[in-house]
Amino acid sequence: MQYWTSDKLYVEGGAGMGLWNADGDSERGLGLILGAGYTVWNRGKHNLQVGVEYAPVFTENAVHNFGITFGYQLF
Numbered sequence: 001m002q003y004w005t006s007d008k009l010y011v012e013g014g015a016g017m018g019l020w021n022a023d024g025d026s027e028r029g030l031g032l033i034l035g036a037g038y039t040v041w042n043r044g045k046h047n048l049q050v051g052v053e054y055a056p057v058f059t060e061n062a063v064h065n066f067g068i069t070f071g072y073q074l075f
Contacts, residue, residue, distance in 0.1 A: 008039045010051075018057030029059035037069065047073050 018031020037051025049071040
């Protein structure tokens with residue numbers, strides 16, 4: 001889900017099946033994604049967004065993922 005708190009700022013969240021695989025070992029568990037973003041440039045229907053995300057997967061060995069996102073919307 002994504003919720004725009006203003007015309008520039010949004011927050012997002014979701015839940016589902018989380019999977020990871022490393023060195024032939026794989027696990028499954030509850031996966032979440034939490035994030036926020038900001039529109040840094042807007043001209044008509046075009047905009048540029050920057051955001052951050054945190055996406056943990058809860059398995060026997062919890063995995064924590066962090067990311068920075070960049071997005072461009074054309075229409």
